Amino acid sequence: MATEILMPALSPTMTEGTLAKWLVKEGDTVSAGDLIAEIETDKATMELEAVDEGTVGKLLVAEGTEGVDVNVPIAIVLDEGESADDIELPAAAPPAPAEETSSESASEPEAAPRPAAPKPVMDADEPDTGETVELTVREGLRDAMAEEMRKDEAVFLMGEEVAEYQGAYKVSQGLLEEFSGKRVIDTPITEQGFAGLGVGAAFGNLKPIIEFMTFNFAMQAIDQIINSAAKTLYMSGGQMGCSIVFRGPNGAASRVGAQHSQCYGAWYAHIPGHKVVAPWSGADAKGLLKAAIRDPNPVIVLENELLYGSKFDVPVSDDYVVPIGKAKIEREGTDVTITAFTIMVGKALEAAERLAEDGISAEVINLRSLRPLDTETIIKSVQKTNRCVSCEEGFPFSGIGAEISAQIMENAFDWLDAPVARITGVDVPMPYAANLEKLALPQVEHIVEAAKAACYRG
């Protein structure tokens, strides 16, 4: 029986990959463990091994093909006695990934919907985007660092796997080559140590970018982030400024369980003495990270792993900097306000699209910054729509939504026509099972339902 070799999923977030190179040709015999191809994933170039022995009957995907979906057949291996001529080529449509798997969350990066025809939003604070180029979020982040490092010798990047490995999530690709090991520094696995070292370097007037492989690991370092970085300016009566960026992926990735899936937005936003930003689009990522690096204060940049591969139009200009503390109205509407940050912005926009089909006009606010929170933009919007749905991936208790609800109650109580609704992750540690993980995360339909309920519809 001929065996199909399928495009493998080689990382938790991989949905497609590039068939970089075939290491075998048709007619070769292979044994289990032989290398047969090089596959480029969203994180790295990996080698694919044969699982069974046989003869390579047919290579179905040409070398260099990009965007090969996971689970698509890429080659056929023949058993003894079979001939390549006997092969029935698979139907043109490759088998879709099983519905039960977390296809929704796994395909989120590319699925992150863009507003079909977003109305131009006039906002004086919104920086001029100028010429744009289509880039992934990870490239936007890399460009932000590279541009600021070119401008300022004091800026350096430090973290696990940032240099020679080119970033655990390929965010720092090419930086070591351009800026040398003096400014792009691989650390040991020692979060508390290198976070504290970064704070000391910042006290010494350098401008460190400290990358955490994920913010889950930053919990090891949270004393240095809060007690040392955020509080020292105040404790020193203004002497000990600390210009430092702590950045890395935050929130749920995909199928990595409770210790690796958590949103720390509310944790850091709680603390005075630093700023917290959470980019969604490529422009957000580039513009906010540049603002963070230039800021004379500690800034926490909460990225999202699932968005790293998403493509957006990103401003080319070196001067494109998104002001910290300003939200962006991604879509104008009149019936209900939906606030969201980072990956939830995409879901909110998709919800708004569905709501529009039902005749409900939703205004979607991309918060961009969690501290300072742009309450002015939220309040103005609520005064127009009289309703609000707050969206976040984090836990409900003491979350960003709780803060937004309180702000609206304090500042726009008389404008409210319905209670503020909170869409959040559920109040449990993140489960591993695909179906449970999906149930634990806020989905588009939850936002749609909450918005309809706020409008007393449906």
Next chain:
Amino acid sequence: MAARKSATAKSSASKSKTKKSAKSASRASTDKEPTVDQQVQFYKDMLLIRRFEERAGQLYGMGLIGGFCHLYIGQEAVVVGLQANVIDADTLITTYRDHGHMLASGMDPKGVMAELTGRIDGYSRGKGGSMHMFSREKGFFGGHGIVGASVPIGTGLSFAHKYNEDGGVNFCYFGDGATNQGQVYEAFNMAALWKLPVIYVIENNKYGMGTSIERASASTDLHRRGSAYGIPGWVVDGMDVAAVYKAGQEAVEYVRGGNGPLILEMKTYRYRGHSMSDPAKYRSKEELAKMRGEHDPIDRLRLKLVAENVLDEDGFKEMDKAIKARVTESAEFAQNSPEPDPSELFTDVLRDVA
């Protein structure tokens, strides 16, 4: 207090010493004895710290200083002897028993005392208190309240020295109690890996709060705590200011020479409790009496200077009087300085974006 110099002082007479090893990581024999002038300065510097701390204790008792207040009495020789080796580019960081380090860094006793009383003329405008004071001008980077946390920060300052190639060294002081914190070893590893210019000064006063080192540490040879990372460590009599000064000379030479970090274990003793509210019942009166009676760094130096006819009793009296006056002045200043204006509550949270 003239602590920061651009070069170490000249030697007067070099004693012959035993050569231990040719390896640079071992202590060499080239260190110079402090000059007579330096010794007199050491005496003044140590006495200022002691009188200052005694007065701080008094003000605490009067309710003028609040919260935690950790006195440095007994340990004066450590910081005074080491600071005599500092150049302008160097930086210093320590934990919460920090008043002595500030004075030895050349910070104004008035500003330190006013911070202790929580007044606007304090180094942190009254917003830091005993454990959180800083002076960029004097190279003093705190004053940190979380045990162990200042060690990675000091290591980061040394990273900046190396990055900027400014020739500076970080003097990173911490106690025996901090040596069981994990992040200390995270810092040791990186400092050794990247050959950072940092001197880790372990002030071993035998007690981490109320727990003796024997009850807290599986190995009490703290100078060997860097051995897993190849960091050399020396033991120094921290109750002998000349010994500290000489060890500092060698340490600075080693570290400034690009050899990476070094550990100095200073055997010392605090006379007072851990903080003002600690009666120190975990140790015997005899132990304390023995240290005070036989090893007091100030008394020892005084006896030596008298024996060498450097100063007579009148000379000492005059010096004591001048120091006492300085401390009294700082205490008065600290009581007369106003409390911070309520508007100060909301300043210094963030710096303005340019």
